[in-house]
Every structure is written in structure tokens, then in C-alpha cells.
Amino acid sequence: MNQELQETQLAAGAIVDEIAAGVTAAVSFDNDADALQAAQSGVALYDRTPWGRLELTGGDRLRFIHNQSTNTFNQRQPGEICETVFVNNTARTLDLATTYITDESVIILVSPNRRQTLFQLLDRYIFPADNVELRDRTSETACFSLIGNSSLQLLQKLGLAEEIPPGQHRLITLNSLPNAPEIRLAATNGLNLPGYTLLCEADQAAGLWKALQDHGATPLGERVWQRLRIQQGRPAPDAELTDDYNPLEAGLWHYISFDKGCYIGQETIARLNTYQGVKQQLWGLHLPESVEPGTPIELDDKKVGTLTSIIPTEDGYIGLGYIRTKAGGAGLSVKLGSTQATVLDVPFLSRGYLCPPKP
Numbered sequence: 001m002n003q004e005l006q007e008t009q010l011a012a013g014a015i016v017d018e019i020a021a022g023v024t025a026a027v028s029f030d031n032d033a034d035a036l037q038a039a040q041s042g043v044a045l046y047d048r049t050p051w052g053r054l055e056l057t058g059g060d061r062l063r064f065i066h067n068q069s070t071n072t073f074n075q076r077q078p079g080e081i082c083e084t085v086f087v088n089n090t091a092r093t094l095d096l097a098t099t100y101i102t103d104e105s106v107i108i109l110v111s112p113n114r115r116q117t118l119f120q121l122l123d124r125y126i127f128p129a130d131n132v133e134l135r136d137r138t139s140e141t142a143c144f145s146l147i148g149n150s151s152l153q154l155l156q157k158l159g160l161a162e163e164i165p166p167g168q169h170r171l172i173t174l175n176s177l178p179n180a181p182e183i184r185l186a187a188t189n190g191l192n193l194p195g196y197t198l199l200c201e202a203d204q205a206a207g208l209w210k211a212l213q214d215h216g217a218t219p220l221g222e223r224v225w226q227r228l229r230i231q232q233g234r235p236a237p238d239a240e241l242t243d244d245y246n247p248l249e250a251g252l253w254h255y256i257s258f259d260k261g262c263y264i265g266q267e268t269i270a271r272l273n274t275y276q277g278v279k280q281q282l283w284g285l286h287l288p289e290s291v292e293p294g295t296p297i298e299l300d301d302k303k304v305g306t307l308t309s310i311i312p313t314e315d316g317y318i319g320l321g322y323i324r325t326k327a328g329g330a331g332l333s334v335k336l337g338s339t340q341a342t343v344l345d346v347p348f349l350s351r352g353y354l355c356p357p358k359p
Contacts, residue, residue, distance in 0.1 A: 002049060002205050004206040008206040009047065012213060019050065023113065026219070027222040031219070032221070034218055036227065038217075039147040039148050040148065042148050043153075044148050044218050045146060045209070046144065046220045047144055048144060049205065051110060055135045056134055057104060059131040060130050068086070068121070068263060069084040070265075071085070071256065073099075076101045078102050079101065079169060080169075081099070083096065084097055084099060084255055088265060093241040094114060094121070095110050095114040096234075096235065107137075113237050115136070119134065119136050139202065140201065141202055143198070145198075146189060154212065154215050154217055155196065159173075159176040164185060164186070164196075169184055169186035171183070171185075177211050183208065185198055186198075186199070190229075191228055192232050232347055233284055235252070239308045245322065246265075248278045249279075249322065252350070253352040279325055281322065281329065282322055283320070283321060283346070285319040285320065286341060287318070288317070290310060291307060292307075293308055293309060294307065297323055297336055299328075299335075305324060307336055320346075330343055
């Protein structure tokens with residue numbers, strides 16, 4: 001971890017622990033209730049520096065990532081953000097990644113526990129004739145996300161002159177800060193919530209973090225991020241994104257192009273879509289008490305799914321789990337052990353042909 005940034009966060013009350021193999025982060029700032037409130041009605045600051053940042057350069061970079069992931073890239077323009085899914089040969093989900101198209105590169109923001117896996121995957125498919133270079137820039141850079149309705153106002157205090165449209169990113173200079181750092185500001189934060197993501201060089205990280213906090217952002221640790229991502233329904237590697245599930249089951253339809261040519265796992269995904277073969281879907285769950293991830297989800301004493309994530313709230317527990325398509329969806333009452341639970345729709349997920357048409 002960036003030593004200067006960690007010291008700045010420890011001074012702000014950070015409690016640091018391992019969040020993935022060999023990856024440490026602030027799990028809390030001993031302010032979880034305040035951080036949650038800030039994300040809902042103010043502005044919270046989440047450190048995504050432990051996430052991986054891979055970079056593709058070279059004239060074939062767009063064609064290359066177009067052929068390695070589920071979304072379409074060939075016509076992307078600098079300044080665009082593109083969410084895409086990486087899958088293996090059998091279309092099992094590796095990670096949901098955010099990419100930033102720049103004049104000279106494609107920056108790929110990946111989950112902390114998928115950085116090495118995806119670097120090795122991409123590196124394996126770069127052939128001598130490809131004009132592509134892959135770098136892991138995680139240790140050279142930092143990444144923060146602002147979450148909440150007041151995110152724009154905070155950035156304007158720091159000198160943001162023009163609002164960035166959703167789905168876009170820009171290089172901006174914050175002249176109000178010492179050394180006028182240049183950052184890449186993106187109008188997204190990884191959740192279906194108002195906010196932004198900021199990318200900067202590692203030596204600017206501590207100063208930028210402190211400036212964001214001094215101007216009103218409440219630090220938010222990994223524990224609250226997990227609550228927000230489960231409430232929203234964002235699937236995570238080693239929980240919802242595993243060798244057991246494909247991206248259609250995971251509700252990631254919005255990040256898949258069914259019109260483009262071949263990519264890794266494409267034949268399986270196309271077949272599932274064409275023949276409507278999605279046999280299970282990811283849903284939210286509300287439970288009155290805690291049960292362990294991996295607990296079977298039952299309907300009429302028959303297993304219809306599996307719990308993948310769970311976290312406490314002020315009103316019981318919320319979770320995510322896969323449920324067989326034929327069993328039903330939102331509003332369904334199911335059992336997990338001796339606990340009755342209600343199936344919920346969650347805003348992050350999309351369901352393709354499984355979604356009823358909007359009126």
C-alpha cells in the first residue's frame with residue numbers, strides 16, 4: 001500500500017486489515033454509521049487504490065480488449081467509460097471491470113483479487129504481431145471514489161469548472177491544491193449512486209485524499225463499501241463472480257454485446273441468450289437474522305439456489321444469492337435453514353430477455 005497515503009488514513013482513524021490475499025485496505029474509519037449516512041445524503045470517500053489498474057497501449061489496444069471481453073470497443077472514443085466483463089473459455093465470470101479510453105491507452109480498473117489473474121490472462125493473448133503493450137500500473141497510481149449527492153459540489157470547491165457527463169472522464173488540473181495535481185476524473189463510482197472516481201499518480205495520493213476529506217468528504221471503509229455494493233447488487237469476485245456462474249446469471253447483461261464478433265467465452269454466452277438458457281439469476285435477499293454464505297435457498301423444502309453474500313443492517317440482514325429462474329423472483333418468500341427471507345430486486349442488475357418490458 002502507498003505508505004504516505006496509509007499514514008494519512010491512519011491519522012484519520014483507519015483500521016487496516018487484509019481484504020484479499022496480500023492486499024490490505026482500510027476496513028473502517030471507526031465511523032461506519034456516519035460514512036453510510038454521507039454516502040446516502042452527503043459525500044463519502046472510498047479508497048480504491050487496492051484495486052488493480054492495468055494499462056493497454058499501442059495501436060491495436062482497442063481491437064485487443066474488444067476480443068478479450070464482453071463489451072464492444074472498436075468504435076470507442078477518448079473520454080468514454082466502458083464497463084466490461086472478463087470471462088474464461090466456458091463463459092464463467094472472472095471480473096466486472098471499468099475501462100477508461102484515453103488518447104493513448106485503455107486503463108482497466110479491476111477488483112483487488114483479480115489483478116494478477118487478469119494481467120496473466122491478457123498477457124497470454126498478446127502475440128508478436130499485436131501492436132499492444134500491457135502494464136500493471138497499480139503501484140504507480142491511486143484511485144478514489146466519491147459517493148453521494150454532494151460529490152459535484154465538493155469537486156467544485158476544489159476547482160472543477162465544468163460538470164462531466166455520465167459515462168465520460170476528463171483530465172483536469174486542481175489548481176487550488178499544492179503542486180496543482182493533474183487527475184483523471186470519471187463520472188462513475190462503481191455503483192448505481194451519484195458520484196465520481198478520481199485517478200492520480202501515487203505521489204499525489206495522500207495530498208488529494210486529505211484535500212477531499214478537508215473539503216467535506218467522509219472517509220468510508222471496506223465494510224461500508226460491501227454493504228453498499230450488496231444493497232445495490234453489484235456482484236463481486238469470489239462471491240457472486242466465480243467458476244459456478246456466467247455473466248448472464250450474474251445480471252450483467254448491460255455490459256455484454258450480442259452483436260460483436262468472437263471473444264473468449266462468446267459462443268457459450270450467445271447460445272444462452274439465443275436459446276434462453278439462463279437457469280438461475282442473482283437476486284437480493286432480506287433476512288431477519290444472519291446465515292452463512294453458501295447456505296442453500298429453499299422453496300417448498302426444495303433447494304432452488306445459494307446465498308453468496310450477506311451483511312447486517314439496521315433492519316435485519318441483506319444478502320445476494322442465485323435462485324433458479326423457474327422458482328420466481330422479487331417478492332418470493334424462501335427459506336435459508338430455519339430463516340425465512342424475501343427476494344428483492346436490486347438496482348445494479350439487468351436481466352435481458354428475462355426482464356418484463358417497461359410500460
